[in-house]
Amino acid sequence: xxxxxGFSAIREAAARIxxxxxxxxxxxxxxxxxxxEAEVFFKCENFQEMGAFKLRGASNAIFSLPExxxxxxxxxxxxxxxxxxxxxxxxxxxxxACVVMPENASAYKKRAVAEYGAHIIYCESTQQGREAAxxxxxxxxxxxxxxxxxxxxxxxxxxxxxxxxHEDVPDLQLILAPVGGGGLLSGTAVATRALRPDCKxxxxxxLAADDAWRSLKTGHIxxxxxxxxxxxxxxxxxxxxxxxVIRDEADxxxxxxxxxxxxxxxxxxxxxxxxxxxxxxxxxAALQERLVEVKGRRVGVILTGGNVDLDHLPWR
Amino acid sequence: xxxxxGFSAIREAAARIxxxxxxxxxxxxxxxxxxxEAEVFFKCENFQEMGAFKLRGASNAIFSLPExxxxxxxxxxxxxxxxxxxxxxxxxxxxxACVVMPENASAYKKRAVAEYGAHIIYCESTQQGREAAxxxxxxxxxxxxxxxxxxxxxxxxxxxxxxxxHEDVPDLQLILAPVGGGGLLSGTAVATRALRPDCKxxxxxxLAADDAWRSLKTGHIxxxxxxxxxxxxxxxxxxxxxxxVIRDEADxxxxxxxxxxxxxxxxxxxxxxxxxxxxxxxxxAALQERLVEVKGRRVGVILTGGNVDLDHLPWR
Numbered sequence: 001x002x003x004x005x006g007f008s009a010i011r012e013a014a015a016r017i018x019x020x021x022x023x024x025x026x027x028x029x030x031x032x033x034x035x036x037e038a039e040v041f042f043k044c045e046n047f048q049e050m051g052a053f054k055l056r057g058a059s060n061a062i063f064s065l066p067e068x069x070x071x072x073x074x075x076x077x078x079x080x081x082x083x084x085x086x087x088x089x090x091x092x093x094x095x096x097a098c099v100v101m102p103e104n105a106s107a108y109k110k111r112a113v114a115e116y117g118a119h120i121i122y123c124e125s126t127q128q129g130r131e132a133a134x135x136x137x138x139x140x141x142x143x144x145x146x147x148x149x150x151x152x153x154x155x156x157x158x159x160x161x162x163x164x165x166h167e168d169v170p171d172l173q174l175i176l177a178p179v180g181g182g183g184l185l186s187g188t189a190v191a192t193r194a195l196r197p198d199c200k201x202x203x204x205x206x207l208a209a210d211d212a213w214r215s216l217k218t219g220h221i222x223x224x225x226x227x228x229x230x231x232x233x234x235x236x237x238x239x240x241x242x243x244x245v246i247r248d249e250a251d252x253x254x255x256x257x258x259x260x261x262x263x264x265x266x267x268x269x270x271x272x273x274x275x276x277x278x279x280x281x282x283x284x285a286a287l288q289e290r291l292v293e294v295k296g297r298r299v300g301v302i303l304t305g306g307n308v309d310l311d312h313l314p315w316r
Numbered sequence: 317x318x319x320x321x322g323f324s325a326i327r328e329a330a331a332r333i334x335x336x337x338x339x340x341x342x343x344x345x346x347x348x349x350x351x352x353e354a355e356v357f358f359k360c361e362n363f364q365e366m367g368a369f370k371l372r373g374a375s376n377a378i379f380s381l382p383e384x385x386x387x388x389x390x391x392x393x394x395x396x397x398x399x400x401x402x403x404x405x406x407x408x409x410x411x412x413a414c415v416v417m418p419e420n421a422s423a424y425k426k427r428a429v430a431e432y433g434a435h436i437i438y439c440e441s442t443q444q445g446r447e448a449a450x451x452x453x454x455x456x457x458x459x460x461x462x463x464x465x466x467x468x469x470x471x472x473x474x475x476x477x478x479x480x481x482h483e484d485v486p487d488l489q490l491i492l493a494p495v496g497g498g499g500l501l502s503g504t505a506v507a508t509r510a511l512r513p514d515c516k517x518x519x520x521x522x523l524a525a526d527d528a529w530r531s532l533k534t535g536h537i538x539x540x541x542x543x544x545x546x547x548x549x550x551x552x553x554x555x556x557x558x559x560x561v562i563r564d565e566a567d568x569x570x571x572x573x574x575x576x577x578x579x580x581x582x583x584x585x586x587x588x589x590x591x592x593x594x595x596x597x598x599x600x601a602a603l604q605e606r607l608v609e610v611k612g613r614r615v616g617v618i619l620t621g622g623n624v625d626l627d628h629l630p631w632r
Binding site: 025027030046047049051266269270272273274275276306310311313315 | 341343346362363365367582585586588589590591592622626627629631
């Protein structure tokens with residue numbers, strides 16, 4: 001078991017965040033199951049409030065902070081769902097939130113963060129620009145930082161999705177989860193080892209942002225300088241904590257092409273009638289590309305989010 | 317109680333079609349409930365196999381036909397979901413299906429019907445053209461006709477959606493259902509009268525295709541010559557049987573603009589992360605336009621389908 005993240009932390013997270021998240025449903029898809037000759041259970045975090053699993057980790061972080069630490073508010077940097085999740089969780093806790101966003105973030109994402117009442121600080125769209133703006137804000141205000149993934153309390157929150165999936169669907173033999181910064185995959189792996197030790201856990205990432213695959217191969221954290229993928233939630237690089245947990249607890253990383261991601265996303269929209277974002281579609285792409293043998297098996301997949309700008313669809 | 321359609325027929329339909337349809341889930345939407353200060357329960361027939369409630373009526377019709385009547389196959393005319401439903405139900409029963417479609421039907425709909433193995437006959441895009449082609453086919457082959465709505469066995473099948481909704485959500489005070497030809501609204505009204513007599517049942521249709529509203533007003537079946545609405549599933553005119561049941565059992569018809577339909581459709585996609593077609597969106601539009609007072613009430617709405625051509629979205 002990982003020293004960084006234990007299953008008890010995931011159990012505690014589940015109890016802590018229960019009033020603040022929704023227990024998302026598990027759906028199936030006749031067509032896909034016929035194609036694969038397998039049972040496939042979709043954990044629909046696209047139905048999570050604010051549209052992504054990120055609310056789990058952000059809620060666990062923000063609601064576990066002592067009153068004294070949270071009274072000056074919370075802050076993070078994000079161009080995506082994590083910022084919205086922090087905004088909503090802070091609103092629920094009744095403390096101010098600040099989200100540092102790159103100037104070139106999409107209008108859609110800016111609107112979502114603003115809608116939940118967070119203060120937005122715009123910065124240059126480099127990692128250094130983000131971190132400098134965030135550090136400056138934190139120093140000035142004393143706000144508490146909420147890391148998007150490289151923090152055990154965030155990883156534990158993300159692990160609650162797999163916890164619920166195992167509770168709702170016994171005897172899974174394989175779980176696929178997208179991997180970006182690695183918070184979700186870490187939590188999924190630890191929850192699965194505890195609840196269903198025989199079940200394999202694999203991460204899926206875009207070929208164009210395959211830092212996790214490379215990192216596991218070399219044994220060091222590798223980065224992909226400018227990951228050019230439509231799966232914008234999966235451009236982040238593993239952190240030292242998520243890397244260690246994934247290396248020790250997960251069973252491997254699969255990689256999918258941009259074409260396969262877009263085709264899988266469209267398949268899910270057309271066949272399952274649910275809206276998923278490209279970062280969610282990677283797991284379906286891995287199944288459809290037959291990157292892992294699932295025939296006759298019982299497979300869980302985590303659909304991480306459904307925040308898509310309907311004015312800019314990839315098949316336009 | 318209606319002489320045309322009794323509740324026992326809906327109960328029988330539910331038992332008959334149970335192996336051939338899926339029991340669709342009921343979802344809620346925090347955002348909409350906050351806006352309306354009401355509880356709203358969405359019966360998600362967009363998740364029905366082939367993507368619409370039409371499979372219920374088609375399955376009830378096709379599986380209740382005696383072997384002798386069905387052995388030459390089944391036939392219908394449709395430019396939309398009913399054709400696909402007949403194709404799938406016939407495939408399940410193991411008999412051939414023929415669907416008469418107007419030449420100018422969308423490639424998307426043609427593909428769906430063909431995919432389930434039905435034979436397609438193309439005709440002129442007039443009501444007369446359709447009926448002539450269908451009559452000629454039936455005379456030649458002896459196939460059994462399956463009407464899209466004006467048949468008690470079809471109406472009974474459609475009523476099973478409301479039956480399930482009442483079973484899953486007790487104490488509803490109002491149900492809204494789209495009304496096109498009136499099969500769904502008829503079945504919904506009869507099921508509701510039997511199971512929850514105090515619950516109101518209202519139909520919703522586009523202003524641009526408000527034949528049901530006009531018909532109830534004048535007491536005769538009225539037609540709208542060329543209904544110009546994006547809600548292509550609601551262009552049909554009430555039949556004599558559906559008109560009689562709706563007149564006697566439903567509590568009224570609401571009408572919504574094209575703008576309200578498109579806005580409601582986009583709202584559901586963005587907030588609920590589910591794909592609904594314009595014909596489903598009319599019920600959400602009626603709520604958002606405050607056409608009926610729902611504050612503090614418990615409301616059921618039927619989302620009838622999710623078959624949308626993703627290459628042609630109304631906000632493009």
